[in-house]
Amino acid sequence: MAFRRFLRASVPQSRLEAVAEEVARRYGGSSASLECLDADNWLSVPCVVDDRWFVKIIADQHTLVHGLLTTGRNIGAFSSGTEGFFERFSTPVEMAEHELAATRRMRELGVSAPEPVEAFEHDGLGVLVLEYLPDFRALDELPPADVERFAPDLFENLSRMHDAGIAHGDLRAENVLVAPNRAGEQTLFFIDATRVRDGAIEDATAYDLACALASLAPHIGAAAAVAAALEHYSLEELLAARRFLDFVNMRPDHDFDNARVKGEIEKVAT
Template sequence: MEFRRLIRGRVDEPQLERIGREIAKRYDRESVRISVLEADNWLSTPCVVDEEWFVKVISPQNALVQALFTGARNLGVFSRGEEGFFERFEDPLAMSQHELEATRRVREIGLNAPEPIEAFGVDEFGVLVLEYLPEFRTLDELPSTEVEALASELFSALTLMHANNLAHGDLRGENVLVHGGELYFIDATNVRKDGLSTARAYDIACAIATLEPALGANCTVDLAAEHYDAATLLAARDFLDLVRLRPDHEFEATRLKGEIERRAD
């Protein structure tokens, strides 16, 4: 956990105060109340402002970590003879602007996502403002019965993203919100068309890695097989070792690969 805190970093109180003043100015308020959410988020400091907006503050350290993670993940993709599809951003503002646009695209194709409001810079920070969803839970907080009931919706959403040249790229339990019994997606990304097939396989690998701890390998693969053919699942299997290298995914990779191979035979 200390390692996670080190690379995730935190935004200091004076910096949050400056950002709060800018938000108040933009929305014609004398002041705002910022509450920092406790979450193992590598690429931003997530906050709630006045119980009305969900705000992600992206620091230069977050941008550096994103660049390092992107390079490592693309290297893993290249080592499999595939074209890398993860995009590196120049600075925190570019990261926030990209997520704003990707969130708009998610909503345009008919999937649930918090309403994107704006992205702007404050000093060296990028600030993304989204609609705040009260009383949401994340997918990894749900009991296994609820996860199983939502798994089909998760795979269907990924299929719709991929059909519209979108990918998630960072699918994990904390990035799938459950509100009013429906899934809401955050942290999606745009990808190049020539990298979509690779991004698709990676997304599916992340999805089954996210579901396996709650459902087990057999049930997870059975549910995935209702949406994908054997060739697609085998392509996802090839990315499971890469997904396992991430510190925010803990799952039984060997069992998942075995179940996929059994079903493909």
């Protein structure tokens, strides 16, 4: 329990309020109202300022926790037969700047993501400011029929990223949001991309695919998840993802029937 409390780094309320005041000052807010979201997040304090901006506040301890998690993920990658490809950050503001750049890149590719505003440092904290999506639900909060309807869209967006040589690196159902776009249509929005080593796109693609299958299978079944993936990825790419499933299955943020997902991939292969 003490270790879990350590992982969930806290930031004093006074420092959070100071960040909210700085955000309001920078973007012309009339107040500095602050709402800290009740999220199971080990890498930032997610907040909403003035009901207009989604703000992730990152402290030194969040950077340390990210480094620990990165080491664990790289060990898992080694266990899957490949060189580790996750990279760590040196400072809180570097974490914020990376996510800002990743969000911009996704949007350039036509992948829906909250509109990026700015990343900056305030009193030693990294601050990431994004568009706030007030009417969103995480993908795993939808009824199974809706999850199945969005599954091909998830793989289409992933393939667009992978074809451009970028990976998400931390794909979970909580990091895929469903919210209205500018036209009012319900759309997938991708958040929380992490850093992956340059030149490791093939392994990172396979890992992203394994995470996507692990995220979808509990809600729509392994067969439907594999069928949706095959609309945008080749059988060879799914076989490459298969070798990461054991590693993904060990992660506490994924809970799926590993043997069943492997079996569905093998069934297609034969």
